[in-house]
Amino acid sequence: MSAAAIWNLLSFFFLFIFIQTRADLPGTWELLVPDAGIASMHTAVTHLNTVILLDRTNIGPTRKLLPPNRCRHDPKDPILKNDCYAHSVVLDLKTNSIRPLEILTDTWCSSGQFLPDGTLLQTGGDLDGNKKIRKFAPCEGTLCDWEELKDVELQQGRWYATNQILPDGSVIIIGGRTAPNVEFFPPKKHGAVNFPFLSQMEDNQMDNLYPYVHLLPNGHLFVFVNNRAVLYDYAANAIIKDYPVLEGGPRNYPSAGSSVMLPLTGDYSSATVVVCGGARYGAYLQRIHDSPANGSCGRIEATKPDPVWEMEDMPFARIMGDMVILPTGEVLIINGAQAGSQGYEMATDPCFHPVLYRPDQPNGLRFMTLNPGTVPRMYHSTANLLPDGRILIAGSNPHYFYNFKRAFPTELRIEAFSPEYLSADKANIRPAIVELPEKVTYGKAFEAVVTVELPVVGIIEVNMASAPFVTHSYSQGQRLVKLSVTSAIPDVVAGKYRIGFTAPPGGQVAPPGYYMVFAVNQGVPSVARWVQLVS
Numbered sequence: 262m263s264a265a266a267i268w269n270l271l272s273f274f275f276l277f278i279f280i281q282t283r284a285d286l287p288g289t290w291e292l293l294v295p296d297a298g299i300a301s302m303h304t305a306v307t308h309l310n311t312v313i314l315l316d317r318t319n320i321g322p323t324r325k326l327l328p329p330n331r332c333r334h335d336p337k338d339p340i341l342k343n344d345c346y347a348h349s350v351v352l353d354l355k356t357n358s359i360r361p362l363e364i365l366t367d368t369w370c371s372s373g374q375f376l377p378d379g380t381l382l383q384t385g386g387d388l389d390g391n392k393k394i395r396k397f398a399p400c401e402g403t404l405c406d407w408e409e410l411k412d413v414e415l416q417q418g419r420w421y422a423t424n425q426i427l428p429d430g431s432v433i434i435i436g437g438r439t440a441p442n443v444e445f446f447p448p449k450k451h452g453a454v455n456f457p458f459l460s461q462m463e464d465n466q467m468d469n470l471y472p473y474v475h476l477l478p479n480g481h482l483f484v485f486v487n488n489r490a491v492l493y494d495y496a497a498n499a500i501i502k503d504y505p506v507l508e509g510g511p512r513n514y515p516s517a518g519s520s521v522m523l524p525l526t527g528d529y530s531s532a533t534v535v536v537c538g539g540a541r542y543g544a545y546l547q548r549i550h551d552s553p554a555n556g557s558c559g560r561i562e563a564t565k566p567d568p569v570w571e572m573e574d575m576p577f578a579r580i581m582g583d584m585v586i587l588p589t590g591e592v593l594i595i596n597g598a599q600a601g602s603q604g605y606e607m608a609t610d611p612c613f614h615p616v617l618y619r620p621d622q623p624n625g626l627r628f629m630t631l632n633p634g635t636v637p638r639m640y641h642s643t644a645n646l647l648p649d650g651r652i653l654i655a656g657s658n659p660h661y662f663y664n665f666k667r668a669f670p671t672e673l674r675i676e677a678f679s680p681e682y683l684s685a686d687k688a689n690i691r692p693a694i695v696e697l698p699e700k701v702t703y704g705k706a707f708e709a710v711v712t713v714e715l716p717v718v719g720i721i722e723v724n725m726a727s728a729p730f731v732t733h734s735y736s737q738g739q740r741l742v743k744l745s746v747t748s749a750i751p752d753v754v755a756g757k758y759r760i761g762f763t764a765p766p767g768g769q770v771a772p773p774g775y776y777m778v779f780a781v782n783q784g785v786p787s788v789a790r791w792v793q794l795v796s
């Protein structure tokens with residue numbers, strides 16, 4: 262062998278080692294759509310496997326035109342009185358194609374939630390959109406679009422509010438800027454109801470916007486604002502419990518951390534909430550862009566009589582991280598920055614590393630650092646679980662307009678992050694759902710049929726994940742319910758198993774609507790099927 266050949270072999274070997282080392286951390290990234298045309302500030306996955314991306318109007322041109330002759334004429338628009346650009350699009354996950362949608366009024370910093378029939382309800386925004394209610398009914402073809410309701414408006418303007426679907430399929434809309442009250446959709450006759458806790462928790466840099474709202478399985482709402490939560494009986498408009506202060510500074514807009522309710526399981530009598538990250542108080546007020554974020558998580562069993570926050574540090578300090586509950590029940594923390602606060606041009610030092618939070622591990626062993634991305638995902642970026650187990654990452658626009666020259670430019674690329682459970686070496690334990698009812702009724706028993714290549718012993722989980730409305734690093738209406746299952750029974754056909762499962766007992770555990778149902782074998786999820794949960 263010549264010296265050159267040996268040299269070539271050696272360099273190949275070292276390159277191989279280098280790539281191996283680089284790929285050491287779990288998870289992989291891929292570019293899904295090179296140019297979505299808009300920077301998604303609000304993102305939601307529909308039960309027809311499309312994704313609604315929604316920005317705002319009145320910021321001038323985006324990079325996606327509306328269909329011909331579909332311009333929006335608005336004499337009050339400060340930038341484009343005749344606006345022929347799309348500010349919302351729908352992504353088809355089968356083809357990764359983007360279709361422009363038409364919104365009429367401003368949706369900036371709005372809120373939303375899927376209704377029981379799979380229609381997306383979107384509420385509020387700024388200026389002319391402040392009191393607007395819009396719906397998007399997903400479709401297979403290209404005919405569906407936003408519909409702005411004409412006969413009904415919000416009872417109070419809502420900007421930076423949080424929505425949560427309730428056990429009866431109605432939606433509660435909580436708070437927003439100068440809106441320390443709640444209202445419902447469909448609207449109630451008595452109008453908006455005061456909720457003074459929201460203004461009590463306001464400090465001189467706000468910190469009370471986009472509250473973290475979790476519907477507990479006892480039917481009450483856990484509402485976290487700034488650094489404290491209450492248990493709220495929305496039917497009686499009464500606070501039933503005050504939770505202790507969570508140390509570590511403010512956690513809501515403009516100091517956002519994020520929050521999830523951990524998967525509901527067992528007899529569904531207990532629910533635990535986790536709040537992670539946040540800006541240091543004053544970073545927003547004094548515009549300190551390099552003020553280090555807080556890297557602590559608080560965890561509390563919200564259904565206990567006298568619960569306390571259990572504290573734990575993340576491997577990275579983080580603001581504007583999204584917390585996504587994976588089909589396995591673990592939580593992915595992704596996107597965001599390590600310094601500054603929310604708002605335009607207010608954050609620095611992007612946090613490229615996602616981390617995995619494993620709730621069943623003991624304190625101190627729960628976090629795992631994952632493979633870093635390369636695209637800064639700062640203010641106005643989103644993360645959504647897809648039915649195939651990947652995480653869709655969209656948006657990032659820390660600027661008032663579309664600006665591709667500044668630091669942390671307006672970001673039009675859509676990426677997907679694949680957790681380690683999707684790696685090829687797990688293919689032989691990955692279940693595939695071959696039979697599952699399309700509709701399940703509360704409390705009733707059903708059967709699923711799955712296939713798995715390698716032998717299965719015991720339990721294959723059947724887990725239901727909601728499709729949340731994601732904005733400002735919080736997933737409104739996100740929940741995962743682990744259903745009670747029987748052991749996987751091998752079928753006569755090799756590799757085929759029958760699993761009995763029971764639908765959730767009621768709307769308090771899982772409000773009605775469409776869920777992604779995953780079979781999970783040894784921590785590896787199937788591709789989900791959408792199942793409608795009905796009474």
Ligand SMILES: *[C@@H]1O[C@H](CO)[C@@H](O)[C@H](O)[C@H]1NC(C)=O
Pocket residue numbers: 508509510554555556557574575578
């Ligand atoms: C979070 O803030 C608290 C209170 O200032 C501080 O004690 C703690 O060390 C911080 N933790 C991290 C990980 O930043």
